[in-house]
Amino acid sequence: DTEVTQTPKHLVMGMTNKKSLKCEQHMGHRAMYWYKQKAKKPPELMFVYSYEKLSINESVPSRFSPECPNSSLLNLHLHALQPEDSALYLCASSQGLAEARNEQFFGPGTRLTVL
Amino acid sequence: GQSLEQPSEVTAVEGAIVQINCTYQTSGFYGLSWYQQHDGGAPTFLSYNALDGLEETGRFSSFLSRSDSYGYLLLQELQMKDSASYFCAVKSNYQLIWGAGTKLIIKP
Numbered sequence: 001d002t003e004v005t006q007t008p009k010h011l012v013m014g015m016t017n018k019k020s021l022k023c024e025q026h027m028g029h030r031a032m033y034w035y036k037q038k039a040k041k042p043p044e045l046m047f048v049y050s051y052e053k054l055s056i057n058e059s060v061p062s063r064f065s066p067e068c069p070n071s072s073l074l075n076l077h078l079h080a081l082q083p084e085d086s087a088l089y090l091c092a093s094s095q096g097l098a099e100a101r102n103e104q105f106f107g108p109g110t111r112l113t114v115l
Numbered sequence: 116g117q118s119l120e121q122p123s124e125v126t127a128v129e130g131a132i133v134q135i136n137c138t139y140q141t142s143g144f145y146g147l148s149w150y151q152q153h154d155g156g157a158p159t160f161l162s163y164n165a166l167d168g169l170e171e172t173g174r175f176s177s178f179l180s181r182s183d184s185y186g187y188l189l190l191q192e193l194q195m196k197d198s199a200s201y202f203c204a205v206k207s208n209y210q211l212i213w214g215a216g217t218k219l220i221i222k223p
Contacts, residue, residue: 042202042213043158056210090157097209100145100165104211106157 006091006107014115015081021110023074023091031055031097032074033104034066035090043090049074050097081114088112117141119203119214126220127193135188135217137203145206147179147186152216153199161188161201193221 004025013019023032031050035043047066048056054066063085065077074091088111092104119139127133137147146165150158164170164179164186176189190197198221203214 040216040218042216045210048210050209100206101163102145102148102206102211103160103163104158106159108157 004091004093004105004107006089006110008110009108010111010113012113012115013078013081015083017081018077018079020078021076021089021091021112023076023107024072025093025105025107026072027093027105028071029093029095029105030071031094032068033092033094034064034074034076035092036085037088037090037109047076048097055097078112081112083114086112086114117205117207117212119205119212121201121203121214121217123215124218124220126222129193129195129221129223131193132189132191133193133219135190135201135203135219137186137188137214139184139186139203139205139214141205141207141212143207144181144184147177148204148206148211149177149188150202150204151199152202158202190219195221195223197221 007022034046037043045058046060049068052068063080067075088109090109091107094104121137148163149161152158162177169178174191179186200216200218202216204211
Protein backbone atom coordinates (compact mmCIF):
# COMPACT_ATOMS: atom_id res chain seq x y z
CA ASP A 1 0.00 0.00 0.00
CA THR A 2 1.71 3.19 -1.20
CA GLU A 3 -1.16 5.50 -0.48
CA VAL A 4 -1.75 8.36 1.89
CA THR A 5 -5.42 9.00 2.56
CA GLN A 6 -7.01 12.19 3.81
CA THR A 7 -10.51 13.00 4.99
CA PRO A 8 -12.57 14.97 4.33
CA LYS A 9 -11.87 15.97 0.72
CA HIS A 10 -13.73 19.23 1.13
CA LEU A 11 -14.59 21.20 4.25
CA VAL A 12 -16.50 24.43 4.70
CA MET A 13 -16.48 25.91 8.17
CA GLY A 14 -17.35 29.11 9.96
CA MET A 15 -14.88 31.08 12.01
CA THR A 16 -16.34 29.77 15.27
CA ASN A 17 -16.38 26.09 14.30
CA LYS A 18 -14.09 23.33 15.45
CA LYS A 19 -13.17 20.66 12.93
CA SER A 20 -10.45 18.09 12.35
CA LEU A 21 -8.57 16.88 9.31
CA LYS A 22 -7.41 13.28 9.25
CA CYS A 23 -4.53 11.57 7.49
CA GLU A 24 -3.51 7.92 7.38
CA GLN A 25 -0.64 5.95 5.86
CA HIS A 26 0.25 2.26 6.06
CA MET A 27 3.69 2.33 4.47
CA GLY A 28 5.53 2.12 7.78
CA HIS A 29 6.81 5.65 7.33
CA ARG A 30 8.14 7.29 10.46
CA ALA A 31 7.85 10.92 9.36
CA MET A 32 4.56 12.68 8.66
CA TYR A 33 3.91 16.23 7.53
CA TRP A 34 1.19 18.84 7.29
CA TYR A 35 1.41 21.39 4.50
CA LYS A 36 -0.77 24.32 3.53
CA GLN A 37 -0.96 25.25 -0.14
CA LYS A 38 -2.49 28.34 -1.68
CA ALA A 39 -3.31 28.56 -5.37
CA LYS A 40 -0.29 28.87 -7.66
CA LYS A 41 2.12 28.54 -4.71
CA PRO A 42 4.35 25.71 -3.50
CA PRO A 43 3.35 23.69 -0.44
CA GLU A 44 4.15 25.53 2.78
CA LEU A 45 5.33 23.34 5.64
CA MET A 46 3.33 23.60 8.85
CA PHE A 47 4.32 20.65 11.07
CA VAL A 48 6.58 17.61 10.98
CA TYR A 49 6.23 14.53 13.16
CA SER A 50 9.02 12.01 13.53
CA TYR A 51 8.35 8.76 15.39
CA GLU A 52 5.06 10.26 16.61
CA LYS A 53 6.76 13.27 18.19
CA LEU A 54 6.46 16.82 16.93
CA SER A 55 9.82 17.73 15.43
CA ILE A 56 9.12 20.92 13.51
CA ASN A 57 6.50 23.61 14.03
CA GLU A 58 6.94 26.35 11.46
CA SER A 59 5.55 29.09 13.72
CA VAL A 60 2.00 28.08 12.91
CA PRO A 61 -0.80 29.96 14.76
CA SER A 62 -2.27 28.08 17.71
CA ARG A 63 -5.64 27.83 15.97
CA PHE A 64 -4.02 24.89 14.17
CA SER A 65 -3.26 22.00 16.51
CA PRO A 66 -1.61 18.81 15.23
CA GLU A 67 -1.88 15.41 16.81
CA CYS A 68 -0.22 12.09 16.03
CA PRO A 69 -2.18 9.34 17.84
CA ASN A 70 0.00 6.55 16.41
CA SER A 71 2.55 5.88 13.70
CA SER A 72 -0.11 5.64 10.97
CA LEU A 73 -2.38 8.53 11.85
CA LEU A 74 -2.01 12.29 11.79
CA ASN A 75 -4.71 14.78 12.68
CA LEU A 76 -4.96 18.54 12.34
CA HIS A 77 -7.45 20.18 14.69
CA LEU A 78 -8.88 23.49 13.55
CA HIS A 79 -10.46 26.12 15.77
CA ALA A 80 -11.42 29.76 15.27
CA LEU A 81 -9.94 29.92 11.79
CA GLN A 82 -9.81 33.02 9.63
CA PRO A 83 -10.92 33.36 6.00
CA GLU A 84 -7.26 33.65 4.97
CA ASP A 85 -6.77 30.10 6.24
CA SER A 86 -8.77 28.83 3.28
CA ALA A 87 -6.40 26.62 1.30
CA LEU A 88 -5.56 23.06 0.30
CA TYR A 89 -4.19 21.16 3.30
CA LEU A 90 -1.87 18.36 2.35
CA CYS A 91 -0.61 15.50 4.44
CA ALA A 92 2.57 13.67 3.46
CA SER A 93 4.77 10.91 4.78
CA SER A 94 8.32 9.74 4.23
CA GLN A 95 10.51 6.93 5.51
CA GLY A 96 12.25 9.15 8.01
CA LEU A 97 13.76 12.56 8.56
CA ALA A 98 17.31 11.23 8.38
CA GLU A 99 16.80 9.82 4.88
CA ALA A 100 18.76 11.98 2.43
CA ARG A 101 16.35 11.35 -0.43
CA ASN A 102 13.34 12.42 1.68
CA GLU A 103 10.86 11.19 -0.92
CA GLN A 104 7.51 12.38 0.31
CA PHE A 105 4.20 10.71 -0.49
CA PHE A 106 1.27 13.08 -0.48
CA GLY A 107 -2.38 12.53 0.22
CA PRO A 108 -5.01 14.07 -2.07
CA GLY A 109 -5.54 16.96 0.31
CA THR A 110 -8.47 18.63 2.03
CA ARG A 111 -9.84 21.72 0.32
CA LEU A 112 -10.77 24.00 3.23
CA THR A 113 -13.00 27.06 2.93
CA VAL A 114 -13.45 29.32 5.95
CA LEU A 115 -16.46 31.62 5.79
CA GLY B 116 19.10 32.65 2.96
CA GLN B 117 17.86 29.56 1.18
CA SER B 118 16.17 29.82 -2.18
CA LEU B 119 15.39 27.92 -5.35
CA GLU B 120 14.77 29.70 -8.63
CA GLN B 121 12.80 28.23 -11.50
CA PRO B 122 10.83 29.80 -14.36
CA SER B 123 7.21 30.54 -13.54
CA GLU B 124 5.87 29.21 -16.82
CA VAL B 125 7.07 27.22 -19.81
CA THR B 126 5.12 26.53 -23.00
CA ALA B 127 5.83 23.65 -25.38
CA VAL B 128 4.20 21.69 -28.16
CA GLU B 129 2.88 18.15 -27.85
CA GLY B 130 5.54 15.65 -28.87
CA ALA B 131 8.39 18.08 -28.27
CA ILE B 132 11.09 18.20 -25.58
CA VAL B 133 11.13 20.75 -22.77
CA GLN B 134 13.67 21.57 -20.07
CA ILE B 135 12.77 23.16 -16.73
CA ASN B 136 15.74 24.70 -14.94
CA CYS B 137 16.31 25.14 -11.24
CA THR B 138 19.11 26.99 -9.47
CA TYR B 139 19.44 26.75 -5.74
CA GLN B 140 21.17 28.42 -2.84
CA THR B 141 20.95 26.45 0.38
CA SER B 142 22.96 25.83 3.51
CA GLY B 143 23.78 22.16 3.36
CA PHE B 144 22.83 20.10 0.32
CA TYR B 145 21.86 16.44 0.06
CA GLY B 146 20.25 16.37 -3.35
CA LEU B 147 17.69 17.91 -5.70
CA SER B 148 14.18 16.52 -6.01
CA TRP B 149 11.44 17.14 -8.55
CA TYR B 150 7.69 16.90 -7.95
CA GLN B 151 4.78 17.12 -10.36
CA GLN B 152 1.41 18.54 -9.41
CA HIS B 153 -1.66 18.59 -11.64
CA ASP B 154 -4.30 21.25 -11.06
CA GLY B 155 -6.47 20.16 -8.14
CA GLY B 156 -4.15 17.27 -7.35
CA ALA B 157 -1.39 16.50 -4.89
CA PRO B 158 2.34 16.67 -5.56
CA THR B 159 3.89 13.41 -6.71
CA PHE B 160 7.58 12.59 -6.55
CA LEU B 161 9.36 12.39 -9.91
CA SER B 162 13.09 12.16 -9.30
CA TYR B 163 16.03 12.73 -7.00
CA ASN B 164 19.64 13.56 -7.86
CA ALA B 165 22.31 13.39 -5.19
CA LEU B 166 25.30 13.18 -7.53
CA ASP B 167 26.28 15.10 -10.65
CA GLY B 168 24.90 13.76 -13.87
CA LEU B 169 21.76 12.66 -15.60
CA GLU B 170 19.16 10.27 -14.19
CA GLU B 171 16.64 8.85 -16.64
CA THR B 172 13.22 7.46 -15.84
CA GLY B 173 11.21 6.80 -18.96
CA ARG B 174 10.32 10.05 -20.72
CA PHE B 175 11.60 12.11 -17.80
CA SER B 176 15.24 12.81 -16.99
CA SER B 177 16.78 14.94 -14.29
CA PHE B 178 20.23 16.50 -14.21
CA LEU B 179 22.35 17.93 -11.43
CA SER B 180 25.54 19.98 -11.34
CA ARG B 181 26.55 20.50 -7.72
CA SER B 182 29.42 22.83 -8.64
CA ASP B 183 26.97 25.14 -10.44
CA SER B 184 24.13 24.70 -7.90
CA TYR B 185 21.96 23.92 -10.88
CA GLY B 186 19.68 21.21 -12.08
CA TYR B 187 17.00 20.61 -14.65
CA LEU B 188 14.10 18.36 -15.45
CA LEU B 189 13.86 17.18 -19.05
CA LEU B 190 10.55 15.94 -20.41
CA GLN B 191 10.57 14.19 -23.78
CA GLU B 192 7.78 13.23 -26.17
CA LEU B 193 5.47 15.63 -24.39
CA GLN B 194 1.90 14.52 -23.88
CA MET B 195 -1.09 16.63 -22.95
CA LYS B 196 -1.24 14.85 -19.60
CA ASP B 197 2.18 16.36 -18.76
CA SER B 198 0.46 19.73 -18.37
CA ALA B 199 1.08 20.44 -14.69
CA SER B 200 3.21 22.42 -12.29
CA TYR B 201 6.71 21.15 -11.60
CA PHE B 202 8.55 21.95 -8.38
CA CYS B 203 12.21 21.52 -7.60
CA ALA B 204 13.03 20.99 -3.94
CA VAL B 205 16.08 20.62 -1.72
CA LYS B 206 16.28 18.98 1.68
CA SER B 207 17.59 21.23 4.41
CA ASN B 208 17.32 20.81 8.17
CA TYR B 209 15.03 17.78 7.87
CA GLN B 210 12.55 19.55 5.62
CA LEU B 211 12.10 20.26 1.93
CA ILE B 212 12.70 23.76 0.64
CA TRP B 213 10.51 24.21 -2.43
CA GLY B 214 10.92 26.31 -5.54
CA ALA B 215 7.96 28.46 -6.56
CA GLY B 216 7.00 26.00 -9.28
CA THR B 217 6.95 26.04 -13.07
CA LYS B 218 3.63 25.77 -14.84
CA LEU B 219 4.08 23.71 -18.00
CA ILE B 220 1.59 24.52 -20.73
CA ILE B 221 1.41 22.11 -23.64
CA LYS B 222 -0.18 23.07 -26.91
CA PRO B 223 -1.49 20.56 -29.46
